[in-house]
Amino acid sequence: MQITDNDQLKQLVTGDKKVIQDLYIKGFPKIRSFVLNNKGNEADAEDVFQKALVQLIARYRTKEFVIESTLEGYFYTVCKNLWRRELNKQKRIVTNDAIIERAKEAEDMTMATLEQEKWELFQEKLEQLSDNCKQLLQLFFQKIPYKDIVDKLGYNSDNVVRQRIFNCKSQLTKLIKKDSRYNQIKEL
Amino acid sequence: MKDYPIEIDDYLSGTMSTSEKEVFEEKLRTDTELAKELKLQRDMLAVYDDQEWLEGDKEILKTDKATQLKSFYESDEAASLKSTINEVISENRSNSQNKTFWFIGVAASIAVLISVSLFVFKDTNYDELYASYVHIDEIPSLVTRGEDANKILEKAQLLFEDKKYQKATESFAAYHKKETAIDPLSYIYNGIAYTELNKFDEALAQFELLGNSNTLQSKKTNWYKALVFLKQKRKRKLKDVLQTILSDTSNYKYKEAQELLGKID
Numbered sequence: 410m411q412i413t414d415n416d417q418l419k420q421l422v423t424g425d426k427k428v429i430q431d432l433y434i435k436g437f438p439k440i441r442s443f444v445l446n447n448k449g450n451e452a453d454a455e456d457v458f459q460k461a462l463v464q465l466i467a468r469y470r471t472k473e474f475v476i477e478s479t480l481e482g483y484f485y486t487v488c489k490n491l492w493r494r495e496l497n498k499q500k501r502i503v504t505n506d507a508i509i510e511r512a513k514e515a516e517d518m519t520m521a522t523l524e525q526e527k528w529e530l531f532q533e534k535l536e537q538l539s540d541n542c543k544q545l546l547q548l549f550f551q552k553i554p555y556k557d558i559v560d561k562l563g564y565n566s567d568n569v570v571r572q573r574i575f576n577c578k579s580q581l582t583k584l585i586k587k588d589s590r591y592n593q594i595k596e597l
Numbered sequence: 598m599k600d601y602p603i604e605i606d607d608y609l610s611g612t613m614s615t616s617e618k619e620v621f622e623e624k625l626r627t628d629t630e631l632a633k634e635l636k637l638q639r640d641m642l643a644v645y646d647d648q649e650w651l652e653g654d655k656e657i658l659k660t661d662k663a664t665q666l667k668s669f670y671e672s673d674e675a676a677s678l679k680s681t682i683n684e685v686i687s688e689n690r691s692n693s694q695n696k697t698f699w700f701i702g703v704a705a706s707i708a709v710l711i712s713v714s715l716f717v718f719k720d721t722n723y724d725e726l727y728a729s730y731v732h733i734d735e736i737p738s739l740v741t742r743g744e745d746a747n748k749i750l751e752k753a754q755l756l757f758e759d760k761k762y763q764k765a766t767e768s769f770a771a772y773h774k775k776e777t778a779i780d781p782l783s784y785i786y787n788g789i790a791y792t793e794l795n796k797f798d799e800a801l802a803q804f805e806l807l808g809n810s811n812t813l814q815s816k817k818t819n820w821y822k823a824l825v826f827l828k829q830k831r832k833r834k835l836k837d838v839l840q841t842i843l844s845d846t847s848n849y850k851y852k853e854a855q856e857l858l859g860k861i862d
Contacts, residue, residue, distance in 0.1 A: 424678045429685045437689075455690075459682045466678060467669045471662065490650065497650040515670035516655075519663050524653050531644045550645035579600040582637060593662055595633070597653035 414480040421462075421480075422469045429462065436481050440488045449492060457495070461488045464522050490525055527594050534584040542577035549574050601634045609638060673847055676813055687737055726860060727828040730853060736785050749775065750783060762790040766799075781807055781814040788821055797829045820850040823857070832861060 420428045437458055444454035465487060468474065476483045535543060548558050555567045555574075564570045585591050607613050608621050625632050643651040657663050669675055740751045753768035769787035773779060788803035801822060808818035819842050826835035842854035 424674075424681055426681050426685060429682055430689065433685050433689055455686050458686065459679060462682055463670070463675060463678055467666055467675070470669055471665045494650040494652070497652065515667050515675075516658060518670045519658060519667045520653055520655065522666050523657055523663060524651065527640075527651070527653070528644055531641065535645065546645070550642065550647075552646065575600075575603060575606065578606075578638075578641075581641070582601050585637070585641075593660070594653075594657065595637075596657045596660065 414478075414483075415475050417480050418465075418469065418476055422466050424466070432462070432481070432484065433458065436484055436488075439485055443485075443489055444492050447492065448496065453492070453495070457488050457492050460518065460521070461491050464491070464518060464525065467518070468522060468526070487525060490528060491521060494521055494524065523594055523597055526590065527597055530588060530590050530594070531585065534581055534588070537584060538577060538581060542573075542580065545570070545574050546577050546581065549578075601638065602631060605631075605635050605638050608635070609642065673816075676816065677847065679813055683737065723827055723830045723861075726857065727824060730827065730857060731789065731824055733789065736789075737782055739780060739782050739786065747772065747776070747780075750780065753783070754786065757786050757790055760793075762793045765790045766794070766796075779810070781810040781812045784810065785814065785817065785821060788825070792825050792828050795828070797825055800825045817849045819848070820854070823854065827857070827861075835861065 417428065417431075421432065437454070440458055440461075441451070441454040444457055445451070449457075461484060465484065535546065538546070544562070545558065548561070553561075555570050558564070558570050559567055562570075564573075604613075604617075604621060608618065613621060625635065640651060643649060658667070739754045740747075749768055749772040753765050753772060756762075756765035756768055766787055769783055769790070772783060773787075784803045784807035788800045788807065791797070791800035791803060804818050804821045804825065807821065808815050819838050823835055823838045823842070826832075826838060836858065839854045839858045842848045842851060843858070845851075848854070
């Protein structure tokens with residue numbers, strides 16, 4: 410019988426060492442190279458792996474969920490985001506490697522988890538838009554000027570583009586607000 | 598549901614005139630709906646531009662969901678999960694594999710020797726029991742993580758591995774004196790070094806520090822204290838601390854504690 414990614418997720422949540430090992434062997438090389446290519450070292454990569462896995466399990470324990478893509482791919486995204494978050498934090502605070510108290514660490518991991526959930530919600534909703542909207546918004550969010558978008562996509566004027574983008578963004582806003590998960594994290 | 602107010606876009610893109618901006622900001626102060634809309638649009642800009650990570654407001658920690666997550670992260674279960682993951686990482690770490698195998702090899706041969714001698718001498722021999730339980734190979738290495746390893750610590754571990762325990766304790770003492778952020782594993786190494794030197798009070802002091810370090814390693818304290826008492830042949834103390842370990846099945850080395858208690862009784 411084929412073991413699905415969601416079966417694997419279930420086993421993973423039990424803290425089964427064998428399953429953790431499988432995930433490490435399959436997934437860690439990619440995570441490691443992402444971290445090393447982005448100002449991190451070996452120890453950072455290991456830290457990210459550990460935290461992402463605990464996060465995944467904590468989320469599942471709080472509320473069960475299913476993975477739409479593959480477990481490995483999904484886990485990789487979580488790791489990438491955790492590392493981006495870490496880099497963002499380092500910009501503001503100079504971290505010394507002092508031992509963080511357990512409570513402080515738990516608090517930080519909680520924040521990271523909720524931020525990740527928000528990120529996922531936003532990405533999921535963007536995916537639900539039409540291809541045209543997605544394309545326009547991606548350019549908009551990358552801060553490409555309206556007039557460049559006009560040229561690139563062959564619109565008639567700035568105003569048409571502006572109006573299209575507003576419409577797409579309104580749709581996206583509505584989708585996000587309509588989702589029950591948004592109410593739980595909107596304070597974030 | 599109606600569209601969000603379009604002036605938010607003008608405000609965020611910086612295309613408002615100074616007077617428009619003032620009017621808008623004044624409105625923000627009284628209109629909480631508008632303020633919420635602005636926050637969402639701002640969050641969207643931050644999340645979708647894919648550059649910076651959007652850090653949330655800590656206010657959310659007061660919600661039920663956050664409380665649930667936080668209590669999981671603080672639980673012993675999460676702590677043991679972390680140690681399992683770390684075990685997997687260190688067992689599979691490519692650059693330390695040779696060393697791990699070497700340790701396992703030594704430990705295995707000691708284990709074989711000891712099980713042989715246990716057949717020969719039926720009486721409990723505390724020194725042998727100590728040797729069979731100390732498992733130096735189980736202590737994660739101090740120096741394999743990253744390039745910028747601490748030099749004193751590296752030296753201390755090498756001395757320890759060479760069984761130059763006196764010199765090792767001197768190096769660990771130097772490290773503890775110099776550093777403010779101390780790797781809790783160093784207490785374990787140093788404590789064992791003192792135990793090997795039969796300096797039991799010093800050893801117990803190291804494990805006391807380990808217990809107070811408030812780290813994932815702290816929960817190992819009782820087991821290491823047990824090893825000190827075992828080598829010291831203080832049966833009463835040993836029994837007490839083993840009983841403490843046995844009070845909770847999730848305690849570090851629960852099974853070994855049970856086994857050891859059976860052997861000394």
